[in-house]
Amino acid sequence: MIKYQLRCDGDHEFEGWFRNSADFDIQAADGTLSCPACGSAKIGKAIMAPAVASSEAKAQRVSDMRRAIAEAAARARAYVERNFDYVGDRFPEEARKIHYGESNPRGIYGEASGAEVKALIEEGVEVAPLPGAAKADAKTTASSPAAPGAAAAKKTLN
Ligand SMILES: [Zn+2]
Secondary structure, three states: OEEEEEEEOOOOEEEEEEOOHHHHHHHHHHOOOOOOOOOOOOEEEOOOHHHHHHHHHHHHHHHHHHHHHHHHHHHHHHHHHHHOEEEEOOHHHHHHHHHOOOOOOOOEEEEEOHHHHHHHHHHOOEEEEEOOOOHHHOEEEEEOOOOOOOEEEEEEOO
């Protein structure tokens, strides 16, 4: 169903519900539609300028928000790559050692499968995706609550 704001040739506005836009055209053409105020069958769709403006403003806000997120993601990713140790495939092992206090608390990032990420999360190792990575190259960050400031990042390969 589609709702249209309609207007007759006497400038009366009212709402009409239609199955689709073709249904409106058919009813307008065969005279089924008439104004509830004056009975005129000369009905058109009213221009809804405020709705158009509001939808454009919304699109602009969404676009601004996406750009802000992308910029923040790029900064977060750059920070991790600059300050964290790259541990490659040893990520799950090192993340566990940091989590259990068996290794020097520090930020790390590396690679692991989605199943390994899941296992870490189930063990209580805080893991979060490293933003800004392409989907096929997604990385995950993890930090140990026992060692605030320590964080690990991993690349998920799934
Ligand atoms: Zn009317």
